[in-house]
Each structure stands twice: as structure tokens, then as C-alpha cells.
Amino acid sequence: MNNESINVNLGERSYAIRITRDFGPLSALPGNGRKTLLISDTNVTPLYGEACRTALQAAGFTVIPATVDAGELSKNLDVTASLYNACTAAGLDRGSSITALGGGVVGDLAGFVAATYLRGLDFIQVPTSLLAMVDSSVGGKTGVNLAGGKNLVGCFYQPAEVVVNLQTLKTLPDREYQSGLAEVVKYGLILDGDFYRQLSDTTTALRALDDDELAKVIARCCTLKAAVVTRDEHERCGQRALLNFGHTFGHAVEAWSGYQGLLHGEAVAIGMVFAARLSQRYGGLSGEEVERLERNLAALGLPIRLTAPADAWTDIRNRMQSDKKSAGGRLQFVLLDGIGRASANRRVTETDLTEVWNVIRH
Template structure:
């Protein structure tokens, strides 16, 4: 089963390959994409034990000279110290400007390895091999790379497109259920911001969505999510306008991750809470029917995702919002919905209302 999604960006165009059991063809896909020579596989301890050997052998079989570096898992790895350590690994592996990097893992590995690729020797090619649902439908697509600094998440990075994306659905079978559910949050987001019929389909199949063994449904979910993101990125690669709609739920979501401490809420969980917050703000400011806000919250609940973050003080969240990438002139910018499937970006929410919504969410 193979579901190819093109990302049309002129001379930076590439293809997202989606299927089950396709990981051992990565070498052939890299060769077809015109890549050559030495490469460095960057992975983490959780993923590497399962899949690094398969990727290594496939690349070697196709004539490449691969090396592997394995890092600790978790958001804390996405930092400046690891970037400089990886530059040294690139030199140790003998990489030059014709070489490439393979990001094997979830969003942390993709963001980190992509940023290293964007900056080493002023930019060498790289390939995304996402192994988490969240990475397959979000971070591996669209060319955003980056790292965290103490002041906030993803504040340092670059727009840098991969040469190809290889999403093997079979890798999701080793994904912890919590991480899988977190990926579903981003899939729900695509329905909210762009595709009301898709959102309704998710509602109708909600009991089947957590079944990682349902390859046909999974391929459709991942494929449609990638199509939506590809369509948006093709129109606005560097987030000068439309691409900002992809941040629905992320304004407060990123603040939750920072204030709670990275890892307390995984990214998709924070996005679910942030999406419920954004839906409530949309009812107040953008005419979103209360019934639609209720549907959004119910779908997250039905997917066993959190919709509250009890114990987090608004004052601390507000301070985190002040240094968010989406904040301009001290005011956070929100993506708000007028109905499911239709959103606008760049919206300001009055200070009093921001706090009231959070407090009402408990």
C-alpha cells in the first residue's frame, strides 16, 4: 500500500511516501531522489533499536555509505548542545556538501536533525523518516526545523525542506499509546482548520481511530492530513500568511508545554488543550457556534486526550506567551474559527478574555 503526496514548492518540491512496510525501500527512494554518497542517520535510543538497522541496510544496499548516531529521547534533546555535538558527528562521518542526513524518529529527531542539515556546511540535503503519528502528519512535512532554548520552544530554527519524506505506518506499532493519541490531536486540527467533512469522518470513526492495526483507515487519515498541510505550505512556505492557520491550538499549547515542563504534556496533548481554548475564544470573538466548540471538545475527549491543564496559573502562561514566535508587540496572535473547516489567523484576544477563558476551563 502506497499513498504518495506531492509537496509543490518549485525546485524545492518533494514527495511524501506513505505506506505499510516501506521502510526497507528507503535506499531506493533516496537514489531515485538523486542523493549520493555518505549519509548520517540521526535517531534516538527508543527508535534506533527498532529501525536503525533496517534503514542502514537499505541505504547500504543502494550504494550509500551510512553512519548512525543515537541520541537520548525526549524534548530535552532538542537543544543547542546537541546541535554542536551533531556537527562533530557529521565531520566524523565524513559528510561533505553532497552528503545527506536521515532523520529517523519522531518530531524531536526531525526538528533537530533538520536544523543540523540546514546549518552544517551552510546546508546539506536531508530526508525525513518519521516514526510517530505526530511527526508523520505535522513536523516532518513543510520544512520547519528548530530547537528549544530556555526562553521557549522552537525559538531557533530555519525553514529547510527535506528531499523526501518516508512514512512507514508499520513503525506506529511500536509507538506508545499516549504518543499515538497525541498524533491524533494534530489530525483533528486539520479538520478544524481546513476540512469540515474530514472532521465529520473522524467523528464517525472515532472508535476505530486508536486502532493502529487498521492500516487502510490510518493511511487515509495520514494521507489527508499531509495533503492539507502540503496545500497550505505550497501557498505559503515561510508562514507569511496562510500557513499560520496550522498554528490552531498551538499558541496556548506551546505555553502549556513550557510552563508545565517539557514532557509533562506531550505536544499533541498540549495542542488538544490549546484547541479547546481556541474554540472557546472563537465562540466569543469569531462567531463559532457553541455546538461546534462542543463537538471539538468531545472529539478530543473521545480520543482520550486532555482538554484541561489543572494547576497551571494563567500569569505564568501569559509570561510564556510573551516570548512565543506568534506574539507581536507583546500581544499573542491566535487562529480562530468561524465554523469547523474555516479559520482566520492573526487574531488578538483581549487580555481580560484570555484570562477568563483559561480560568473557566479550570
């Protein structure tokens, strides 16, 4: 299959997402000897740093590498400051660019540096985790964490291009890969019922990393996310909020567990079961559809129940309330109105919440 390209249509901020099977030459942008700071992490640099650098050089860029420690803890203002200093030391100017090579952590961090250093440099995303390929590298959300919470500082800043190299997934740890699949399922559930149904037929190919199957799946996810971002770039009209399906409970569980134990996609998988069971109570899904969703997620290697003591509920319930996406302090959910259709800002009763909690918890 040939390389594919998806356009994110945002007027003068439009860009292409290219899905490739190798690294070269990396950028469709003219390098013309311009500098690019290549930001990656300690896991990805030894694997792909050199290949990515060569590919950027082949596109005409002068490359200056910078590596941060792998993991969410690097997404903070101290590391941001050290990268600003790296920009200065490398002599970047307004014509220079930043390239992010890595998962969502590197993408969010490097994107924030690109958005703010010298009031904005061109930004190239080279996502290497499945989550980054289908979600975080598309749509322009950049930012870092504060002690008080995740992603509290940041801005919308669109990349100039996104280059996905499918080969990089071969080295992604299985759990990280499966975690990314949770977001893939999410797109089908909220936006595209046919895609969701096809996914359940291709679980074996997906788990075995079949390239053609993966290219199709990633392209479909990027197309669906691009359409949402085009309609609601700055998360104002409720469209983008749909992407939060499964995340109200998922984020609360991640915070409750101190971001240890469960990966983001695993928490989201459980959160999607939570939201699907709520949807069933409000007439959106049949019991059979909920059970099929649980079987599909389990077949992809994802958890569908949370191991927690019963009294964890008070804490998780409070954390859902303080999720920054709960408008005006009122707890709201994205619920399904059917497979492939969702609506945001839905209110639910406390009885429904606790009853679903008692099913989800074990």
C-alpha cells in the first residue's frame, strides 16, 4: 500500500498528516539549511534519533538534538526552561523549527516550546507511540503539567506537519500499544459506527501489527479527529468535547491511582465501559452492545474493570467533579446515543453513578 496523507483543514494553519513506512526524507517542508531542534526522550533517541536526524538532514535541515528523560514527569516547566536554553544555545531564530520525535509526552512538551520560544517556531511532529499517532500529535493541543494537575499550562498551536512512520511501532512496548488502541476504539464509538464494527473483525491483525491494517486504522482515526478539530479548533462549541468520551472516569482513576499502575489508555478503556453503562441507562445503548464493547476491549488486551476497594468511590467521585472539563462545577459526561453517535454535557443521577461504579469495581 502507498503512503497516505490526510489534511487537517484550518485555513492558513492547515497541515498534512503523512503515514509512511520509513524515515526519509522526513519533511515536506523546505529545510534550506534552517535549524531544527530535534527533541526526543531517553527511550526513543537511541532507537530512532539517528535515523530521524539523517532524514531531516536529507530534507535540508541543520539538526541539533536534545533529549529529555522518558516519562510523564518530564512534562513540566523546569524541563521546558531547559529546552528554551537549548534553543538559545543552538542559536535558533524565527526561521528555525522544532521537531518532536516520540510519544505524547515529547509532543506536548516540544509543541509548547515551539509555540512559545521567540513567540512561535514551525513545529514538526514525528509521533512514535500509537497514542501520539492517532491522538496527541493531531489537533494542536500543547502543554505541560503543574504540581496541581495535568496539562494545566499550555496553548493551542498547530504543527506544520505530522509524519507518522509505522515502523517505529515495532519497538513500542505491548502495553503502550494496547493503551493506544483504547483511543482507536473511542473514535469508532463516538464518531463512526462502521469503523467500530470493522475494528472488532480486525483485532487479530491489529494486535499483530499488520502494516496495511494499521495504516488504514491510523488514517481513519486522524481523519475523524481532523474533522472534529476543523469544526472546533479551540474546544468552544462542544464538538471537541466528544473526544473526552471515557475520560471523565478515566482521568479520575488515573489521578486516584497517583498515575501509577494504569496507563492512560487502560484507564480510558475502563472509563469507556463506565460511560457506556451510563449510556445504557439513558437509552443510548442496548445491554448487548455494552457487553460486545467489553468483549472487544478485552480482546485488544485492555482492562474493563477497576481493581479498587469500595470506598475508593468517594475519592474518584470527587476527582470527576474537579476534572477541569466539568463546566461550572457540574459533573457532566459524554454519553453515547448509539454506536458511532455521542453527545456531550450530559447530566446523570447519583444513583446511576454509584450503581455503575458497583459493576465496574472488583
